[in-house]
Amino acid sequence: MSATRTLLSLALALALSAGNALAAESISKVNGSISAEAGQAYGDLETVNGSIRIQDGATTQDAATVNGSISVGGKATTGSLETVNGSIRLDRGVTVAGDLETVNGSIFVDRGGKVTGGAETVNGAIGLVATQLGGGIETVRGSVTVGVDSHVKGGLKVSKSTGLFNLDSKKPPRIIIGPNAVVEGPLVFEREVKLYVHRSARTGTITGATAIAFDSATAPQD
Numbered sequence: 001m002s003a004t005r006t007l008l009s010l011a012l013a014l015a016l017s018a019g020n021a022l023a024a025e026s027i028s029k030v031n032g033s034i035s036a037e038a039g040q041a042y043g044d045l046e047t048v049n050g051s052i053r054i055q056d057g058a059t060t061q062d063a064a065t066v067n068g069s070i071s072v073g074g075k076a077t078t079g080s081l082e083t084v085n086g087s088i089r090l091d092r093g094v095t096v097a098g099d100l101e102t103v104n105g106s107i108f109v110d111r112g113g114k115v116t117g118g119a120e121t122v123n124g125a126i127g128l129v130a131t132q133l134g135g136g137i138e139t140v141r142g143s144v145t146v147g148v149d150s151h152v153k154g155g156l157k158v159s160k161s162t163g164l165f166n167l168d169s170k171k172p173p174r175i176i177i178g179p180n181a182v183v184e185g186p187l188v189f190e191r192e193v194k195l196y197v198h199r200s201a202r203t204g205t206i207t208g209a210t211a212i213a214f215d216s217a218t219a220p221q222d
Contacts, residue, residue, distance in 0.1 A: 031047075032049070075094065079098045095115075105121065106125045120139070121139045121142045128150040137157070156187045157186075158190060158193055177201040179200050180201065183203045183204060198214055
């Protein structure tokens, strides 16, 4: 995954450059968490071992960590958000100019989210509620919920495990396309999944799975 390559490079670069002067608008660390204060503007936020918290209404460029989660407060504006070991969570009304990527962790975008890129994980659930996603969704072993009123423009793919990630669990991921949700582009499943599509939802061509239709507010339990 691109997140793995990018963040391993980040770890090396920060370790070699620790202590160097950085532009005032950016924050870069090797060890320690980062907090972007509410309503303030920042450049890139980068750490290796620590979480990143972007508070309500803050504006940042890209934010990346290796070991830590990223949380974004309501109505904040950011660039791409990337982590290897940690979750990414966006509160209501967040705008992201870029992608959401993690390897071991979940991704959740609350109501009113606008993401110009895609959402990608290996191990971890992806959940969207009334969110506009300009790219696609990709995962290997995570469940996916394209929730009520969400719109995904780049399709959806669940990849087969290969190489180091060839550790599929016996229980197939749940893929839910909720009420009034739209997934443009193909839905491609390279491994077994349980696919539930609400009757009011719209999707592109489905390959590798058979959709189970539902009418209720939430998908049936397995």
